[in-house]
Amino acid sequence: MSIKLGDLSYQQRIEKGIENDFMREAVSSAQGRFRNGRLTQAEELGDWEDWRQLGSEIRTHTLENIDYYLQQLSEQVSKRGGNVFFATTAEEANAYIEKVIKQKNGKKIVKSKSMVTEEIGLNQHLEKLGAEVVESDLGEWILQLDEDPPSHIVTPALHKNKEQIRKTFAEKRGYDQSDSPEELAAFAREQLRKDFLSADVGITGCNFAIAESGAITLVTNEGNARMVTALPETQITVMGMERIAPTWEDMEVLVSLLTRAAVGQKLTSYVTSYTGARLEGEIDGPDDYHLVIVDNGRSKILGTEFQSALHCIRCAACINVCPVYRHVGGHAYNSIYPGPIGAVLTPLLDGYDDHKELPYASSLCAACTEACPVKIPLHEQLIRHRQIIVEQEKKSPIMEKIMMKGFAQWASTPAAYKLSTKLARTALKPWTKDETIKNGPGPLKGWTDVRDFPAPAKQSFRAWWKERQKGEVRNGNS
Amino acid sequence: MAIHNQDAFLSNVAAHLGRPRRISGVKRPSWSVRPQDRVFAGYSKEELLAVLKKQCQAIHTDVVEVQQSELAEALTDTIKRYRGKTVVVANDKRNALYGLDQFYEQLNKEVDVHIWDAQLGKENQTIAERADIGISFSDITLAESATVTLFNDKHHGRSISLLPKSFIAIIPKSTIVPRLTQAAQQLHASVEKGERVPSCVSFVSGPSNSADIEMNLIVGVHGPIQATYIVVGDK
Amino acid sequence: MRLMKVSLFITCVSDMIFADVGKHTVGILERVGCEVDFPVAQTCCGQPAYNSGYLQEAKQSMKQIMLSFKDSEYVVGPSGSCVGMLREYPAIFKGDSEWEEAAIDLANKSYEITQFLVDVLGVTDLGSTFKGKVTYHPSCHMTRILGVKDAPQTLLRHVKGIELIELPIKEDCCGFGGTFAVKNSEISREMVKEKSQHVAETNAEYLVGGDMGCLMNIGGRMRREGKNIKIVHITEILNTHEQGGGIA
Ligand code: SF4
Numbered sequence: 022m023s024i025k026l027g028d029l030s031y032q033q034r035i036e037k038g039i040e041n042d043f044m045r046e047a048v049s050s051a052q053g054r055f056r057n058g059r060l061t062q063a064e065e066l067g068d069w070e071d072w073r074q075l076g077s078e079i080r081t082h083t084l085e086n087i088d089y090y091l092q093q094l095s096e097q098v099s100k101r102g103g104n105v106f107f108a109t110t111a112e113e114a115n116a117y118i119e120k121v122i123k124q125k126n127g128k129k130i131v132k133s134k135s136m137v138t139e140e141i142g143l144n145q146h147l148e149k150l151g152a153e154v155v156e157s158d159l160g161e162w163i164l165q166l167d168e169d170p171p172s173h174i175v176t177p178a179l180h181k182n183k184e185q186i187r188k189t190f191a192e193k194r195g196y197d198q199s200d201s202p203e204e205l206a207a208f209a210r211e212q213l214r215k216d217f218l219s220a221d222v223g224i225t226g227c228n229f230a231i232a233e234s235g236a237i238t239l240v241t242n243e244g245n246a247r248m249v250t251a252l253p254e255t256q257i258t259v260m261g262m263e264r265i266a267p268t269w270e271d272m273e274v275l276v277s278l279l280t281r282a283a284v285g286q287k288l289t290s291y292v293t294s295y296t297g298a299r300l301e302g303e304i305d306g307p308d309d310y311h312l313v314i315v316d317n318g319r320s321k322i323l324g325t326e327f328q329s330a331l332h333c334i335r336c337a338a339c340i341n342v343c344p345v346y347r348h349v350g351g352h353a354y355n356s357i358y359p360g361p362i363g364a365v366l367t368p369l370l371d372g373y374d375d376h377k378e379l380p381y382a383s384s385l386c387a388a389c390t391e392a393c394p395v396k397i398p399l400h401e402q403l404i405r406h407r408q409i410i411v412e413q414e415k416k417s418p419i420m421e422k423i424m425m426k427g428f429a430q431w432a433s434t435p436a437a438y439k440l441s442t443k444l445a446r447t448a449l450k451p452w453t454k455d456e457t458i459k460n461g462p463g464p465l466k467g468w469t470d471v472r473d474f475p476a477p478a479k480q481s482f483r484a485w486w487k488e489r490q491k492g493e494v495r496n497g498n499s
Numbered sequence: 500m501a502i503h504n505q506d507a508f509l510s511n512v513a514a515h516l517g518r519p520r521r522i523s524g525v526k527r528p529s530w531s532v533r534p535q536d537r538v539f540a541g542y543s544k545e546e547l548l549a550v551l552k553k554q555c556q557a558i559h560t561d562v563v564e565v566q567q568s569e570l571a572e573a574l575t576d577t578i579k580r581y582r583g584k585t586v587v588v589a590n591d592k593r594n595a596l597y598g599l600d601q602f603y604e605q606l607n608k609e610v611d612v613h614i615w616d617a618q619l620g621k622e623n624q625t626i627a628e629r630a631d632i633g634i635s636f637s638d639i640t641l642a643e644s645a646t647v648t649l650f651n652d653k654h655h656g657r658s659i660s661l662l663p664k665s666f667i668a669i670i671p672k673s674t675i676v677p678r679l680t681q682a683a684q685q686l687h688a689s690v691e692k693g694e695r696v697p698s699c700v701s702f703v704s705g706p707s708n709s710a711d712i713e714m715n716l717i718v719g720v721h722g723p724i725q726a727t728y729i730v731v732g733d734k
Numbered sequence: 735m736r737l738m739k740v741s742l743f744i745t746c747v748s749d750m751i752f753a754d755v756g757k758h759t760v761g762i763l764e765r766v767g768c769e770v771d772f773p774v775a776q777t778c779c780g781q782p783a784y785n786s787g788y789l790q791e792a793k794q795s796m797k798q799i800m801l802s803f804k805d806s807e808y809v810v811g812p813s814g815s816c817v818g819m820l821r822e823y824p825a826i827f828k829g830d831s832e833w834e835e836a837a838i839d840l841a842n843k844s845y846e847i848t849q850f851l852v853d854v855l856g857v858t859d860l861g862s863t864f865k866g867k868v869t870y871h872p873s874c875h876m877t878r879i880l881g882v883k884d885a886p887q888t889l890l891r892h893v894k895g896i897e898l899i900e901l902p903i904k905e906d907c908c909g910f911g912g913t914f915a916v917k918n919s920e921i922s923r924e925m926v927k928e929k930s931q932h933v934a935e936t937n938a939e940y941l942v943g944g945d946m947g948c949l950m951n952i953g954g955r956m957r958r959e960g961k962n963i964k965i966v967h968i969t970e971i972l973n974t975h976e977q978g979g980g981i982a
Contacts, residue, residue, distance in 0.1 A: 035918075035920055035921060036920065039920060039921075039924055047713065047714075050714065051714045054714055066534075066538075067534075067537075068532075068534045068537070071532040071534040072534050072535075074531065074532050075530050075531075075532050075533070075534060075535075078528070078530050078531060078532075079530070082527065082528060085516070086521055086525045087512060087516075088509040088510075088512045088513045088516070088520050088521055089521040089522065089523075089525040090525075091508075091509060091512070092505065092509060092522065095502045095505060096502070098500075099500045099501070099502050101698070102500055103500055104500045104501050104502070104503075105500075105501070105502040105503065105505070106502075106503045106504060107502075107503060107504040107505050107507075107508035107509070108504070109504075109507075109508060109511070113504075117503075157721070158711070159709045159711040159712070159720060160709075160711035163711070163712075176710065176711055176714070177711075178711055178712075179714075182713060183712055183713055186712060202712040202713065202715040202717050203717055205712055206709060206712065206717040206719070206720050207719075209720070210719075210720055210721060213721065214721070217721075218628065233687070233690050234686075234690045234696050236696065236700070242707065242708050242709055242710070242720075243707050243708070243709045243711075243720040243721045243722070244661060244707035244720060244721040244722025244723075245720075245721045247657065247661050247701065247721075247722065248661065248721055248722075250657075250699070251657040251658060251661060251699075252624070252658075262512070267527055268527070268683075268687050268690070269683040269684075269686040269687040269690065270680075270683045270684060270687045271527070272683065273535070273679045273680055273682075273683035274535060276679065277535070277678075277679060284710070286644075287554065287557075287643055287644035287645075287704075288641075288644035288646055288679065288702065288704050289704070290558070290703065290704050290705055290706065290707050290708055290722070291701065291702065291703060291704075291707070291722065292646075292679075292701075292702040293699065293700070293701050293702070294699070294700045294701075294702075295698060295699040295700075296696060296697075296698050296699070297698065298698075299698055300652070300653065300698045301653070302617045302653035303617075303651075303652060303653045303656075303698060304615075304617065304620060304621060304623045304624060304653070304656050304658075305624065305651065305656045305657040305658050305699070306651075306657065306698055306699060314508070316508065316511075316512075320511055320512050320515045321515060323512060323515040323516050324515045324516050324517050344906055344907050344909070344925050344928075345918075345921055345925075348921055348924040348925060348928075349921060380787075381914070381917055381918060382918060382921065383911070383914070384874075384907050384909055384910065384911025384914045384915075384918075384922070384925065385785055385874075385911055385912075385914065386874035386875075386878070386907030386911065387874055387875070387878040387879055388874070388878070388905070388906075388907065390878065391878050404784070404785060404787065406787075407785070407786060407787025408787040408788075408789050409787075410787055411786070411787040411788055411789075412787070412789065412790075417786075417787065421786070425783050425786065425788040425791045426791065428778075428782060428783050428788075428791055428795070429783065429788075429790070429791035429792075429794040429795060430794075431777070431778075432746075432777040432778040432780065432783075432794065432795030432798060433777070433794040433795055433797065433798045434798075435774070435775045435776075435777060435798070435802075438746075438777040438778070439774075441750070442749055442750050445750050445751075457957070459958075464916055465916075466916075467915065467916030467917065467919040468915055468916055468919070468954075470919055470923075471915075471919050471922060471923040471926065471955065471958070472923075472926060472951060472954035472955035472957070472958045473953075473954040473955075473957045473958050474950075474954060475751055475752075475950060475953075475954070476751075477750050477751045478750065478751055478752065478753040478754070480753060481749055481750055481753055482744050482748060482749045482750075482753040482755075482756035482757070483744070483749055483772070483774060485753055485756070485757065486756075486772045486774075487774075
């Protein structure tokens with residue numbers, strides 16, 4: 022996989038999403054739970070707005086000085102017996118990881134959930150080499166067995182129900198018990214435990230690297246990331262270059278925001294900060310450690326009006342409040358990054374050609390912006406994308422362009438505007454019945470396909486005002 | 500160890516930021532707000548303990564509070580409750596301090612007790628994998644999230660709190676602080692002093708869990724399935 | 735006491751389609767002692783073009799608005815969304831030596847009607863009376879862009895005879911989103927279906943809101959589904975009094 026998931030058109034994806042009743046039910050109930058969890062936690066914490074402000078200040082400072090902090094990080098990791106590789110592209114990252122695995126003659130690789138490795142298509146790359154790659158996050162494992170892409174950045178298998186999961190386990194792994202979540206999870210525990218113990222290489226992503234000491238912090242509930250970092254002899258961390266915090270104190274704030282915004286927890290069961298290779302005499306932890314820092318299109322976002330999109334801490338709060346996501350599901354975005362942040366980030370990382378519809382898949386209700394724990398102005402960035410699509414990419418439909426030119430003329434010429442207020446009712450007369458338009462012409466069609474449109478007023482406000490000024494109408498209150 | 504490709508990469512980053520590369524002299528600004536300092540500020544240990552106990556319910560973790568003299572008994576009870584046949588224990592200095600050395604020796608007559616032994620190498624992992632229960636002391640305990648902080652090292656393997664089905668944390672009351680903030684401050688301060696931070700700092704809050712199947716909370720996935728905290732009055 | 739001078743910013747939707755909203759707004763403002771004028775050169779706030787990415791086109795419209803209100807003391811309009819747009823002008827014209835000042839000036843003096851009543855005039859009880867079961871939809875731009883959350887509900891609570899029913903998940907978008915409703919009409923349909931469902935669950939007789947765009951969307955959908963509900967702009971309720979009132 023890479024950022025893009027498949028080849029269906031936008032229209033096809035939207036329809037497929039809307040028709041998928043199970044998925045919509047699942048997403049809707051998940052969003053309900055997320056909403057409650059997040060609100061309770063924010064309430065308990067009290068000054069949520071202060072926390073958001075702090076998070077936003079930390080991220081802003083970090084990104085403004087990211088070269089400095091990345092250097093500090095890499096030096097610290099190196100001091101602690103780790104190798105650091107700066108990868109400009111996905112290919113470079115994959116090639117380096119391949120080299121490390123080959124050197125160690127690695128056959129079996131266990132992974133804990135990582136979006137950036139999805140982004141660079143690491144699994145496919147390694148599988149081509151004949152290595153066995155096992156995803157150990159329960160949701161990711163389900164998807165891996167079923168060869169299905171994630172639809173959410175925190176709970177990747179959100180779109181699947183337990184019966185589907187039972188079937189997958191039965192077909193792929195000979196599972197013969199019920200579809201109770203406990204039994205399914207117990208089965209996964211037993212199966213994956215063997216993989217943890219026999220893997221030569223562990224690969225994880227990174228929630229926050231701590232520049233001052235070279236520690237990598239992983240935030241999980243299942244404990245799989247701890248397994249991956251404790252057991253294999255070789256361990257590789259792959260991080261998007263922006264996933265860094267200057268100090269432990271900053272990491273602390275970001276983790277507090279992340280767990281609350283993501284799942285409404287005070288902390289997840291495990292927050293693990295590991296540094297480099299294991300120390301002399303230690304048993305657990307890798308003997309051979311590598312940190313791969315990935316750019317893959319991020320640096321070109323720096324210094325643009327989209328820089329704050331790199332502040333994202335991947336909590337999915339924006340996704341969990343998004344009504345568009347609720348109705349179309351994650352796969353409709355055709356990106357491993359769905360929802361509002363996906364609509365912002367995907368065109369930046371992967372270009373407009375394949376993703377030019379995404380910035381429009383939003384009613385600009387700003388629920389995302391309000392939910393974001395680091396205050397990324399997501400809906401404003403969507404508008405900015407639209408501007409670029411119109412003005413620089415010139416990818417907007419010709420009819421729309423003509424209409425907008427017309428709009429500008431109309432709205433900047435009071436006489437034309439006034440005339441339209443006079444004529445609107447008459448112009449729409451042919452389509453009007455009982456003060457209602459059910460089958461509107463031209464651009465109104467999209468509207469009236471879905472709902473009624475009201476007939477314009479018999480007398481426009483300005484006409485009424487003019488009469489009133491002439492003293493023909495008296496104000497009822499006076 | 501080697502750092503590859505750093506200069507080209509970071510120079511490119513700086514170029515996009517529209518300025519020369521920053522190699523030194525970056526200071527964190529003082530943030531305009533510090534809500535983290537206000538959480539449970541001024542709480543006594545007793546009050547913090549109450550916070551911790553309440554949070555334990557939310558994270559499916561049993562908590563008992565004992566005097567030092569009752570610690571051995573509390574451990575015995577918990578091990579029985581978990582039907583522990585094999586136990587793996589961190590080789591912690593505090594074992595002696597709290598009189599647990601003799602206790603484990605005694606216990607070893609009924610239950611298989613393994614004290615983490617760096618000399619044994621990977622054997623420790625194998626034992627931990629087979630053990631029913633892992634026992635560790637908490638280094639810093641976070642009241643808000645009911646979290647035990649474990650500074651893992653050669654005497655205190657990461658596996659102890661991870662591989663066995665059940666986990667028992669012994670929490671000296673004096674280790675309780677309001678929240679993650681205080682633990683982070685301590686670690687930051689030690690970095691500033693030039694000290695070496697542990698190769699692994701594990702913040703553990705109760706048993707492992709997952710909500711990946713239809714958002715149902717399942718307690719116990721890859722890590723321990725159950726957890727007990729034993730809060731003990733200080734020496 | 736000197737009368738407070740207020741210029742009405744009608745918004746193009748209300749000017750053309752929902753003229754009564756303007757009349758109620760005038761009624762309320764005069765009732766609380768404002769002197770209302772209506773600068774006739776005003777057109778549209780520019781939002782349809784701005785939100786679609788047509789910045790240049792939007793700016794032409796915005797300049798017309800700035801010109802129209804350049805002499806006004808206060809600008810008050812019956813829409814959280816359109817007033818919210820006005821408040822964004824400074825960011826849009828930042829660095830534009832010709833227009834930046836006008837943009838800041840306009841943003842600083844523009845208010846949505848309920849916001850003006852509560853935050854500027856300090857009025858929470860207009861002495862209005864309205865009989866009926868009412869549910870309130872807080873539109874997204876009113877609450878999140880303009881940041882007006884409490885004013886409309888404070889005013890509604892003081893209306894005599896009103897029975898206010900809480901709308902479930904009221905903060906959820908209705909799917910209007912201006913051109914979104916047309917450009918992404920399938921998604922918009924699913925959103926408004928859900929919103930209509932929530933409104934229907936309240937069994938309210940009236941759906942009230944502060945933005946005609948959203949009300950037109952939800953009302954239009956409910957009508958299409960044959961659900962019986964009247965949509966009313968908040969000014970209509972606030973401008974209803976025992977001793978007459980209503981539209982002049
Ligand atoms: S954009 Fe904000 S809300 Fe969305 S995932 Fe990133 S941090 Fe979370």
